[in-house]
Amino acid sequence: MAHAGEAAAIEQAVSRRLAAFARAQQIRLALVWVGLAAALGWLFARFRFDYGFMVGWAAFLVRGVPITIGVSVVSITLALVLGLVAALGRLSGNPVAHGVATFYTSFIRGTPLLVQVYLIYLGLPQLGIVLDAIPSGVAALSINYGAYIAEIIRAGILSVGRGQVEAALSLGMTRTQVMRRIVLPQALRVVVPPVGNEFIAMLKDSALVSVMGVWELTFRATKVGRQYFRSLEMLVFAAAIYWGLTILFSTLQSRVEGRLARAYER
Amino acid sequence: MNGEPIIQVRGLHKFYGRLHVLRGVNLDVRRGEVVVIIGRSGAGKSTFLRCLNYLEEPSAGTVVVDGIPLPSGERAARAWSQVRQVRMRVGMVFQEFNLFAHMTALENVIEGPLTVRGMPRDQAVALGERLLAKVGLLDKRDVHPARLSGGQKQRVAIARALAMEPRIMLFDEPTSALDPELIGEVLAVMRDLARDGMTMVVVTHEMGFAREAAHRVIFMDAGEFVEEGPPEQIFTAARDPRTRQFLTHVL
Numbered sequence: 142m143a144h145a146g147e148a149a150a151i152e153q154a155v156s157r158r159l160a161a162f163a164r165a166q167q168i169r170l171a172l173v174w175v176g177l178a179a180a181l182g183w184l185f186a187r188f189r190f191d192y193g194f195m196v197g198w199a200a201f202l203v204r205g206v207p208i209t210i211g212v213s214v215v216s217i218t219l220a221l222v223l224g225l226v227a228a229l230g231r232l233s234g235n236p237v238a239h240g241v242a243t244f245y246t247s248f249i250r251g252t253p254l255l256v257q258v259y260l261i262y263l264g265l266p267q268l269g270i271v272l273d274a275i276p277s278g279v280a281a282l283s284i285n286y287g288a289y290i291a292e293i294i295r296a297g298i299l300s301v302g303r304g305q306v307e308a309a310l311s312l313g314m315t316r317t318q319v320m321r322r323i324v325l326p327q328a329l330r331v332v333v334p335p336v337g338n339e340f341i342a343m344l345k346d347s348a349l350v351s352v353m354g355v356w357e358l359t360f361r362a363t364k365v366g367r368q369y370f371r372s373l374e375m376l377v378f379a380a381a382i383y384w385g386l387t388i389l390f391s392t393l394q395s396r397v398e399g400r401l402a403r404a405y406e407r
Numbered sequence: 408m409n410g411e412p413i414i415q416v417r418g419l420h421k422f423y424g425r426l427h428v429l430r431g432v433n434l435d436v437r438r439g440e441v442v443v444i445i446g447r448s449g450a451g452k453s454t455f456l457r458c459l460n461y462l463e464e465p466s467a468g469t470v471v472v473d474g475i476p477l478p479s480g481e482r483a484a485r486a487w488s489q490v491r492q493v494r495m496r497v498g499m500v501f502q503e504f505n506l507f508a509h510m511t512a513l514e515n516v517i518e519g520p521l522t523v524r525g526m527p528r529d530q531a532v533a534l535g536e537r538l539l540a541k542v543g544l545l546d547k548r549d550v551h552p553a554r555l556s557g558g559q560k561q562r563v564a565i566a567r568a569l570a571m572e573p574r575i576m577l578f579d580e581p582t583s584a585l586d587p588e589l590i591g592e593v594l595a596v597m598r599d600l601a602r603d604g605m606t607m608v609v610v611t612h613e614m615g616f617a618r619e620a621a622h623r624v625i626f627m628d629a630g631e632f633v634e635e636g637p638p639e640q641i642f643t644a645a646r647d648p649r650t651r652q653f654l655t656h657v658l
Contacts, residue, residue, distance in 0.1 A: 305505060305508070307505060308499075309518075311462060312494065312518065312571055313491045313519070314523055326509045405508065405553050
């Protein structure tokens with residue numbers, strides 16, 4: 142009995158020390174962030190910003206946020222659909238599907254997003270197809286990101302073991318059922334973290350569609366900035382908003398990942 | 408154990424590229440019969456078993472399961488509906504369990520009935536619970552495979568195969584991936600199945616199981632059935648020197 146008491150005391154002491162260490166590490170981390178933020182603030186202070194001007198245009202700028210988020214959410218959703226179709230095409234034995242999928246990913250990944258934006262913005266009207274600014278922006282972003290997401294989904298599908306497929310087939314499932322019920326749900330866990338990264342990248346790449354005249358964050362920032370010769374103020378302001386959005390969505394992303402990992406915890 | 412054989416295999420060959428893995432195998436399995444295939448690794452046992460539900464495509468020969476011929480060899484137009492008909496009648500248990508990692512034990516068991524047989528959910532759940540109880544794992548119904556022991560995983564895998572109410576069960580080295588102390592629980596479930604009259608084809612290294620539960624033991628070597636007979640004959644009076652040599656190593 143004496144031994145048991147002793148062991149419990151040691152265990153308590155050890156866990157106390159570990160908790161104290163973890164807390165100290167967190168404080169150090171926070172201090173580093175505060176220090177770096179201060180340094181950045183000092184740098185910006187030397188730019189002699191007109192803060193009154195920034196505050197005055199804040200509401201105008203912030204009205205771009207829902208458009209930035211909206212364009213990004215719709216585009217990532219369409220990109221997922223495109224990516225899934227392209228990934229299945231690449232994995233299929235059908236030479237036409239395979240050829241279309243590889244051509245698509247090769248062309249899109251081989252050319253700059255800005256060029257693709259202009260192709261849609263300036264090229265499509267030449268063919269008599271005139272889209273509004275927002276649909277054009279969504280088309281450019283989703284076609285571009287679909288090609289990258291196709292590779293992510295392909296890797297996710299390939300990460301599901303052969304044994305899972307064989308077990309499902311031997312129950313009598315069709316290939317479609319195996320894909321839908323067994324492979325894709327398991328691929329999802331592998332696919333979500335990188336797709337989350339793609340979404341966060343897209344939040345900022347959506348700035349490129351400002352050249353099409355979509356009234357999102359960057360468009361508003363450059364418009365006001367140019368008009369009053371205060372471009373840097375407005376761009377830094379927009380950058381701060383992008384950063385805030387990124388932190389917000391990164392937090393959401395890690396929550397989703399945690400939920401998906403639950404089934405695999407021992 | 409009478410009437411037409413439920414499995415008929417004639418002249419089965421399998422090539423992997425130039426490697427000749429099955430060299431003209433013939434087999435008839437009667438309803439309710441328990442056939443155990445033994446032999447060293449690489450003899451072609453698993454490949455043969457996997458040809459019975461078309462996880463491997465035979466290179467030549469015929470396989471007829473429960474009256475349904477499986478496509479083979481040169482036949483270009485593959486009869487997928489026939490393949491699926493056979494797979495629905497044949498349960499398979501794998502060495503590595505292959506439980507669906509994203510599903511609980513119960514979800515694993517009811518997946519076949521729900522998706523393949525189109526059974527209503529409440530009916531499938533009742534069936535699944537009955538089968539989990541049969542393999543002694545009803546208390547694990549909501550647990551994911553990652554939290555089950557190897558023996559428990561394999562018992563869930565057996566329940567999953569049984570949920571399709573198969574006429575034949577194939578076991579591909581079901582205990583080879585298990586820690587020694589967990590083998591017994593899986594073999595017990597298999598013995599129960601055999602006693603209930605299930606037709607079974609079992610590839611295993613468990614000679615004790617072969618001796619007790621098999622009606623017929625087949626010794627396989629280098630892609631051929633070398634010798635077959637009732638267990639007492641194979642284990643005590645094998646005729647072929649290759650069989651005797653193998654048995655002196657494993658017994």
